[in-house]
Amino acid sequence: MPLQNQLINWPTLYHLINHSPLTINPDSYLIDAIILMSQKQSQSLSLPSLNRYFNADICNQQKNSCVLIVEAGYLLGIITAKDVINIIASGVEITQTKVADVMVTALITLRQSHATDIFTAWSLLRHYQISYLPIVDNQGKLTGIITDSILVQAFNRDIIVGIKTACQKPKNNYRKINGISCSIHHNLQLGIEQKSSTFLSTHQELQETRKKLQMVEEKLHRTQDELEKLVAENQRLQQKIFKYQKAEAAWQNREKLYCQQKEESLRESEARLSLALEAAHMGIWDWKIQTDETLWSANMGLLYGLPNRTACPTKEDFLELVHPEDRQVFSQAVTATIQQGVKFVVEYRAVWPDSSIHWLNSTGQLYYNEDGQPSRLTGTTRDISDRKQAEQKILEQAALLDIVTDAIVVQDLQNRILFWNQGAEHLYGWSEQEAVDQNADELLFKQPSPKILAAIEKVIDSGIWQGELHKVTKSGKEIIVASRWTLMQDSTGKPKSILIVDTDITQKKQLEEQCFRTQRLESLGTLAGGIAHDLNNILTPILAASQLLQLKFPQDTERYYQLMAIIENNAKRGADLVKQVLSFARGFKGERTIILIKHLISEMLLIAKQTFPKSIEFAIAIPDNLLAVSGDVTQLHQVLMNLVVNARDAMPDGGKIEIFAENRLIDEAYAQMNLDAQAGHYIELTVADNGMGMPPEILDRIFEPFFTTKDIGIGTGLGLSTVLGIIKSHGGFINVSSKVGKGTKFKLFLPAVEGCPAIKTENLAVPLGEGELILVVDDEAKMLEIATIVLENYNYKILTASNGIEAIALYAQHKHQIKAVLMDMIMPEMDGITAIRTLQKMNPQVKIIACSGFNPQEKLTEVVNANIQLVLPKPFTAKDLLNSLQYVLRNQN
Template sequence: MTKMAEQPLKILLVEDNPADVRLLQEFLWDVTSAQFQLIPVEQLDEALEILKQKSFDVILLDLSLPDSQGLETFLKMHLQAPAIPIIVLTGLDDESLATRAMQQGAQDYLIKGQVNGDLLVRCMRYAIERQRVEEALRQSEERFRVALKNSPIIVSTQDKELFYTWVYNTSPGFVDEGIIGKRDLDLIAPDQVQRLLEIKQRVLATGVGTREEVSITTAQGTRYYDLTVEPLRNEAQEVVGITCASIDISDRKLAEEKIREQAALLNVTTDAILVRDLENKIIFWNRGAENLYGWRAEEVYGKDATELLYNDELPSEVGTALLTVIAKGKWQGELTKVTKTGKEVLVASRWTLVCHQDGSPKSILTVDTDITEKKQLETQLFRTQRLESIGTLASGIAHDLNNILTPILAVAQLLPIKFPDLYPEHEHLLEILEDSARRGADLVKQVLSFARGVEGKRMTLQVKHLIKEVVKIVKQTFPKSVEVVMDLPQNLWTVCGDSTQLHQVLMNLCVNARDAMPNGGTLTITAENLVIDENYARMHLEAKVGSYAVITITDTGVGIPPEILERIFEPFFTTKELGKGTGLGLSTVIGIVKSHGGFVNVYSEVGQGTSFKIYLPAAQETETELAQELEPLAGKGELIMVVDDEPAIKEITKASLEAYNYKTLIASDGIEAIALYAQNRNHISAVLMDMMLPSLDGITAIRTLQKINPKVKIVATSGLMSTSKLAEAATVGAKTFLSKPYTVKELLLTLQKVLNT
């Protein structure tokens, strides 16, 4: 201990006995070679005054002074200089007093008369230690200041009564003396301070820190803070106050509020809006996207958009769109995408490249509009327009052909008269010429039937008599492997028409049905009365509001592929082998039906069969019956689950039911229907189930619902009403069958019947 600190050791000696002062002074001189500065005082008050002006490394304190005695002497000195180490001096007979002083914070004690080298060692040790601690504290404060420089943090300490003891604003870099000694109640309005006090008092009570967001409203506006509160402890680990750190986050909160408002606006739109990063991962998905594609936002975040929205084979248009949007910043076009259930939807898609501030690509914003229903209506319209154009063309051609065939036929009949001595082989050639001309004339007649309808003699007809005649011919001429089923109501309405032409319509459809069942099957011919309302008319472009007699011819044959179904009414279009069909059968059918003011609906499924519905305007009906039938009964708040994959039918059925006091639950396929029914089985009164559904067909879905609830009431619906379908639906538990399209009246009466059973 020969090497001293570079600065003299400053010692304050508080002792009223001059002999003890001299003894201690001489001892220190001998040991330390004058490397100290000793200032002796005799009274406590004098020492306290000196401490207000000077700082010392060590205090030697006698506990028995003229103006202060005992432990109180130490407590007063420690209160005045809490950071300076104090060594108390006491007599041999009062060592217990020194011990109590040690318990209150004294560094050590010496007994008078027993002072030795320990005095210097202890003084040096505490002084050097103090210097080390002060230097470490200074460096720590400097690091703290540098770390917080220019950061928007306000740091403060408060005692247990929540009076501020220190406040430091790091951004300007100053200690705010104006707040010290005050409380939050003195600084903030009472109605704004309550939550702040609750947070701080909870930390004081529990000793557990917390971090929360708080807001304070003043005359200047509302400010938001990220507040961290930690307990402040003494050496005994007792909570003596709190330390607070608050960051002003008002700008961030305002930005978040703006983002929430924008997100709310995005969720209002019915369009599907999504954002993908450059790795094709979804980072935004609005409610419109949830409704269109069936995926909830939390299910798609971070997922690959290609895997979610397209089938295994990616359309070439997607690659072209990606290259275009990267190169030009935007792209738009039509794309076919798939929903969660695997159903294909056609969307008008607009892509926009989103960039960073430096112009580098960041993400791709996509806005999709469902145009599936629109395209279906456009297809109907285009098909109608195409048939009308073809009809106009065919009418012109037929006129010219008639002009050509008329003289040919006349010459073929005139030549045998002019030349009676012709050889037999020449007469035979003329016969062939005449037969060919007649066949050409018949062909022209069929074309005209398609184009504008051949006006025959119109009269009031009961179509069930025509149907019975056709069924009789079919049973006599068709193969025995074709079973013919007929179902006709007694009160079928009459129509105004030409019996020969309508007979031709029925025969053409029956022959086509026979040809579609080469290995046999079931041909079903039914008829019904139907009042078409606006609801029904919206489902079909050519339908008009009014009363109709409807004839349905259904087969269980091979079915018609979708790509062929669009062309079946075009003249000369046929899938039959050469020489086995002219392609004019169905074109003649639609021509005759349209000339009678009606229209035709076709439903077909490959491998399941085809159903043609002939709608003919009714000529008369019983007024009283019609009035009764047009009064649908409202529901009593029953919940009806509608299961259909056609958006238009779902929307119209939902609106129709809710208009008549029913509640609805909508499902797009069999899987979704089962899940919804399992969740709401105690509330669903009946299920309206389409038979042809994606993912899981209607029959399988009905079987599953029967297992969940054997008493479930199900109405089966389909546009293809074959006998086998009806039988199968009834077998698995369907209460009745509703043929599409259906009117509001039919829907309500069917539900009324099912709900009352």
């Protein structure tokens, strides 16, 4: 488009001021300021029309994070949310401390005047590194506040309106100037025309009067009376001439004022345009082709690393600013525009004086004279270095996709392959041309797998899925991959495709099988002595009975059959024992089958009792209605053997091993606090001993491969890592607790098989609440949601806070109604310990339940000097939460 006068419609500072900021009296207490800041307040911007400049949410409501201290209209100080955190951390008693004692008095303010605009306010905010700028009038009284967020919104909106045609004054051939508003010129021009009309009218009247004067002069010689009349008429004419001169002077003053206003408006428009161009990293240029005259905006030099207001160089000097490799491209683009009339668009690199490289984009429009010849090329230049860097990053990331060894595939919801990287080519053998647009199920699987349908349903429902899949390559080789699926959405949030990352774990799975077998052989070696002893006991009756049979007892048939029964029973015992040992030692991985845990425990117990020392006592408790699981018999048998062998080694002088199982329903509250758990039906299998136990530093490492506390040559350190791997592969998880001198307890959770009899919901037979108000504090929204649902269903009233500051503010408002506080220990900004100490200062009798998934109960209690009524470790069930709350509410300190 041609350059024309432009009107820049910045909002004024008055429009951006919040005229109703939060204020408080200096004699108020600090707790009142905290409560005031925790509320939300409508922004009071000056004009409703500002909604066209800002997002509606900004204009309607924003969270308050500062309070101004005002007395008799005068601003005394300020307190921000950051100041509150520092004050509380210093140990100040917030309920007894006045605002005047802790407010910040060293303030940066801005006096509102006609010469003040949004750029002045922005400069102060940036210079002093502050977020809030109070506005005061000429007497120093507070009129409002400006925030950096409001100014950012103002600068980010399109507030430069369309270009308007410049007004031209007749017969003067004014130049067209960019950015000048014509409104003042038009209005004053109308006024001048009206005054000029009055002037002409007066002038005509004067001419007529002069004619009359001539007639009077002719009659002057005739009579004295006529002379006197002429004198009088002359005086009247003089008065009219005086009025005309006065009107002419007024007109000249108005014309002078118009010129001054016009020049001032021009300067302001140029300044605003310059600021807008600098903010947008853009400059404007104009090349008059016939005269070879070039002009550019004052800020154009900045785009080439030159000082601001650098004069436009000649064509030759300008090309020196362009990267040598791009000069020909730039010149060719100019030539094509002039000769062919195409739009001028070119991207090129500029070399700054410091040798740094910056990417620029120039676009221009060609204009023609009355003869149809090119006369002007006008356009803009802007800095696109950031865009080029982003493009380069995308290219690098695309290259990385081809470098990685993992197969990265994108397929639509109908399993049609859309993207196929080089890693996929190497892993599966098909090239990109062969794979794209093919059906993934037909290409990568021997036969349709129901697991794929379940995976698609899961990824559409939750957004992610991961698991192990058996796929085939182009050569027909079957491989195992760890597959991770992520749902991709379009701009409207609707699912459009699935991103799949496959890692070949075939060798890893083979090594795992070898590791499992090695560990099984280790356990078998441990049991070898007991097995030999037991086999000897089995074979001894067989040998003795055989020898007796050689003597033949034809006359004693009853004794004969008795000896035969002994031989048969002992032979069966030996065969069963050998069968169990061989099955355990070989460790062949079988298909997943329905397994009754009760039978599995019985088989394990048979071997353990026959091989463990007699000083080891077993206690078994398995309910008759225990549900089944789906799994590998050999692997689960190995899990049980590893745990009981470890329990035996932890009790060298003898002890008791307890094995019990129960049906368990994992609810949403427990599942959200344990990353490995999902809501549903489980079998909870517990293996506990009363041995030596483990300290925390050992407990944290027990599942690491090759970590062992046994002597060299006794253990490989693979036992518990194998247990964890098997349980996770079955969709379960493990919880371990141990205490030195008290023993260790392993809890294994295995999912119950589908189609099993429904499990009764966990008995939550706890008394209902009596409408008590409970304050729940946690930075996790899901935790607040679950706790609210559980407690409200049991007749409690709930207040929730997402951090320590909100908790303090809510407690200050409802201190006499809140009966207990459930406080998370690990939170941003203010942790649970600081918040608890503050609440205890406000009310020494406050009842607090500390909740944490990191620290053990003993450490938490020690930190707060045993002033916490109860510690509830994460994860916890709904029953745990309700029972803990009942205990705190029904028991006095």
